[in-house]
Amino acid sequence: MKKITSDLEKRIKDLKKKRKAIILAHNYQLPEVQDVADFCGDSLELSRIASQTDAKVIVFCGVHFMAETASILCPDKKIIMPDINAGCPMARMITAQDLRKLKQKHPKAIVVGYVNTSAQVKAELDICCTSTNAVEVVSKIKEKEIIFVPDKYLADYVSKKTGKRLISWNGFCPTHLKIIPEDILKKKQFHPQAEVIAHPECLPAVIALADAVLSTSKMCQFAKTTQAKEIIVGTEVGLIYRLKKDNLDKEFYPASESAVCPNMKRINQEKILWALEELKDEVRVSEEIRRKAKKAIDRMLQII
Ligand code: 13P
Numbered sequence: 683m684k685k686i687t688s689d690l691e692k693r694i695k696d697l698k699k700k701r702k703a704i705i706l707a708h709n710y711q712l713p714e715v716q717d718v719a720d721f722c723g724d725s726l727e728l729s730r731i732a733s734q735t736d737a738k739v740i741v742f743c744g745v746h747f748m749a750e751t752a753s754i755l756c757p758d759k760k761i762i763m764p765d766i767n768a769g770c771p772m773a774r775m776i777t778a779q780d781l782r783k784l785k786q787k788h789p790k791a792i793v794v795g796y797v798n799t800s801a802q803v804k805a806e807l808d809i810c811c812t813s814t815n816a817v818e819v820v821s822k823i824k825e826k827e828i829i830f831v832p833d834k835y836l837a838d839y840v841s842k843k844t845g846k847r848l849i850s851w852n853g854f855c856p857t858h859l860k861i862i863p864e865d866i867l868k869k870k871q872f873h874p875q876a877e878v879i880a881h882p883e884c885l886p887a888v889i890a891l892a893d894a895v896l897s898t899s900k901m902c903q904f905a906k907t908t909q910a911k912e913i914i915v916g917t918e919v920g921l922i923y924r925l926k927k928d929n930l931d932k933e934f935y936p937a938s939e940s941a942v943c944p945n946m947k948r949i950n951q952e953k954i955l956w957a958l959e960e961l962k963d964e965v966r967v968s969e970e971i972r973r974k975a976k977k978a979i980d981r982m983l984q985i986i
Pocket residue numbers: 709723724725726798812813814855883896897898899
């Protein structure tokens with residue numbers, strides 16, 4: 683069935699063309715945002731698209747560190763956020779000063795940082811990673827000592843998968859922590875045939891119950907290829923919209939209805955239109971920080 687385009691959607695489309703802009707949306711964004719986006723994706727995909735597009739303006743519908751990453755990769759483009767207050771609490775759990783102190787304690791360590799960090803923290807890293815490639819990035823490191831920040835649960839998962847000991851930080855995603863093992867077991871009782879997928883930011887006890895541990899876009903790929911007709915989804919609930927849209931013959935159940943990231947829900951179509959009208963709020967990283975942070979992101983993009 684063809685979707686009817688609203689007046690607001692038409693105005694966004696016209697203005698986007700006039701501004702030579704593209705709209706990038708993270709997979710957790712509201713359905714109305716995903717509907718007007720040129721691309722929906724996970725952190726890795728969105729950074730890649732940002733680095734390759736020839737658009738003059740990128741309207742970033744996600745959280746602040748994602749827009750900063752786009753600014754680091756394309757300083758000649760205008761990166762705007764429809765709601766500048768959409769931050770990631772996990773990214774705020776470590777500062778550049780915290781990381782410098784940790785590095786002083788382990789001067790020989792290689793420093794790996796999850797993309798969910800501020801640009802200042804990225805400037806202190808040796809290499810960046812996302813949930814798609816964290817295991818691969820760490821497995822390729824030869825050095826014995828490895829610092830991994832800020833997510834302690836992602837660090838735990840990567841450590842188990844690679845067999846390497848990681849020096850981790852006490853960071854976590856408050857949204858993924860809302861999913862508890864009992865939620866999965868309960869859903870499994872109602873849907874015994876369903877497969878379980880979980881994001882690596884989840885608690886280790888949740889991950890232990892999953893058939894596959896995946897980033898959000900890898901979850902989309904998994905849903906398309908699996909033989910299962912029912913899937914229990916252990917991540918932020920916003921992903922369910924895309925999963926259902928792409929797989930009309932399958933059923934998706936959120937592991938927990940409480941796994942909602944409030945920051946991801948701050949953006950709507952009105953705010954996108956205003957952002958395009960006024961070309962703000964702009965996210966720009968200072969040149970000194972940008973150059974340092976870019977090295978860590980480039981290293982990641984080169985090895986995967
Ligand atoms: P993905 O890169 O898997 O989309 O994850 C980003 C994120 O913030 C998860 O909470």
